[in-house]
Amino acid sequence: AKAKGRNLVEYYQPQIQADAIARAALYDELRDAIDEGQFVVYFQPQMNGLGEVVGCEALVRWQHPYRGLLSPSEFIEFAEETKLIVGIGRCVLDAACNAIHELEAHGFDYPVSVNISVEQMYEDGFVAEVIALLAAKQIPPQRLCIELTESSMIKDTQTVTECMHALRAAGVSFSLDDFGTGYSSLAYLKSLPIQEIKLDLRFVRDMLKHTQDAAIAKLVFALARELDMDVIAEGVETQEQYEFLRQLGCKYYQGYLFARALPLADFIAFSRSNGTE
Ligand code: C2E
Ligand code: CA
Ligand code: CA
Ligand code: CA
Numbered sequence: 099a100k101a102k103g104r105n106l107v108e109y110y111q112p113q114i115q116a117d118a119i120a121r122a123a124l125y126d127e128l129r130d131a132i133d134e135g136q137f138v139v140y141f142q143p144q145m146n147g148l149g150e151v152v153g154c155e156a157l158v159r160w161q162h163p164y165r166g167l168l169s170p171s172e173f174i175e176f177a178e179e180t181k182l183i184v185g186i187g188r189c190v191l192d193a194a195c196n197a198i199h200e201l202e203a204h205g206f207d208y209p210v211s212v213n214i215s216v217e218q219m220y221e222d223g224f225v226a227e228v229i230a231l232l233a234a235k236q237i238p239p240q241r242l243c244i245e246l247t248e249s250s251m252i253k254d255t256q257t258v259t260e261c262m263h264a265l266r267a268a269g270v271s272f273s274l275d276d277f278g279t280g281y282s283s284l285a286y287l288k289s290l291p292i293q294e295i296k297l298d299l300r301f302v303r304d305m306l307k308h309t310q311d312a313a314i315a316k317l318v319f320a321l322a323r324e325l326d327m328d329v330i331a332e333g334v335e336t337q338e339q340y341e342f343l344r345q346l347g348c349k350y351y352q353g354y355l356f357a358r359a360l361p362l363a364d365f366i367a368f369s370r371s372n373g374t375e
Contacts, residue, residue, distance in 0.1 A: 125180055127162075128173060132185035136161050139193040140359035143368055144211070144330060144352045147344060151369045155211040155245065155352065156194045157359045158186065178217050187218045191228065194242070195235045197362050204366050206373070211243040211273060216252050219261040229268050239269030245296065247275040252286075259289055266291040273330070278314055287325060294350075295322050299333025302353070306338055319346045 131137060138161050144153040160168040177183040194212045201207070218224060232239050244265065252258050262272060273294040274286060278301060286292065297318050304311035322329045331343045334353030343351065357368055 121176070124173070124176060125182070128177060128180075128182045128186075131160060131162075132182065132189065135189065136163070137186060137189045137193070138167070138361075139190055139197070141197065141210070141362055141365040142352060142359035143357045143365065143372070144350055145356050145372070147349055147351075149356075149372060151206075151208065151372050152350065153208045153211060153243070154365060155359070156190060156197065156213070158190050158213075174215075178215050181217060181221075183215050183217050184221050187214060188227075191231060195231060195237055198237050198241050199235065200362060201366065201369075204369070206366070206369050207241070209241050209243045209271065211245050213245045213247045213275065216246070216248050216258055219258050220254060225261050225264045228265060228270070232268075232270075239265075240271070243271045243273055243294070245273045245275045246286075246290075246292075248280070255289070262290050278318060287321070287327075292327060294328040294330060297329055297331045297348075299353070302331050302333045302339055302343070303335070306342060312342075315343075316346055319348065323347070 141154040276298045277295045330350035
């Protein structure tokens with residue numbers, strides 16, 4: 099009767115069955131990708147108002163054995179749901195630390211921002227692991243900025259708060275990603291040690307088209323000033339957006355107007371031609 103029941107389910111829910119198979123396959127592929135080091139990290143420049151590089155964001159890509167270079171939108175959400183993000187996050191952090199060394203060797207001492215999902219912070223020993231990695235690689239913690247990204251609500255605020263305060267005490271800084279969208283909430287600004295707010299690219303994209311988005315953008319800058327935090331605008335694609343943001347008091351920018359995320363060697367070349375040296 100049990101087998102029959104299963105067949106019935108299969109018969110009536112072919113789509114669910116197909117999805118389950120696809121998810122199982124993706125799970126295995128991602129696990130192999132972690133073991134075999136198939137992740138590559140690109141670096142997108144972060145600029146100041148003088149057109150100088152002041153930092154970069156590490157963005158992961160998956161060099162899939164036959165599907166090519168995959169964007170994070172194709173696997174990060176699934177990785178968060180299945181906790182595989184913990185292993186991917188380790189690869190990214192490791193690559194970011196190596197990049198910090200490489201940058202240093204070329205005379206660039208700015209911080210590198212790494213996206214960390216809250217799911218990574220729920221893992222026991224996360225803080226100790228990050229601190230140990232920085233120590234092992236002899237990287238001053240000030241060179242690491244963690245971008246707190248979340249595709250779901252923070253379920254365990256106490257753990258996240260403790261993790262962040264411990265890392266902050268060690269010298270790591272924090273940027274609140276996608277501010278103003280989804281689950282990234284105002285309350286976090288009060289309880290979490292955040293030095294920078296990232297103005298989400300959706301506001302940047304729409305602020306010249308809709309007065310509501312412009313109003314929200316203005317509010318974010320006013321709020322940041324009151325709270326003594328920096329704002330970095332992401333997704334800046336046009337000169338008009340850049341000018342508008344500058345009028346709002348924006349000091350830091352990231353977007354295709356300057357550069358896309360680049361392989362490390364290209365990012366270093368970009369830094370050379372857009373630096374203070
Ligand atoms: P995000 O952190 O909000 O990153 C910004 C995304 O916008 C990046 O896409 C970036 O390439 C893209 N972008 C940058 N400038 C522009 C622009 O001017 N216009 C437009 N239209 N887009 C721009 P990407 O690299 O595909 O990353 C997507 C998301 O994946 C990231 O969004 C982040 O949430 C997540 N992600 C990326 N790397 C990691 C990682 O190592 N760990 C975790 N947990 N999440 C990651
Ligand atoms: Ca980010
Ligand atoms: Ca963002
Ligand atoms: Ca995001």
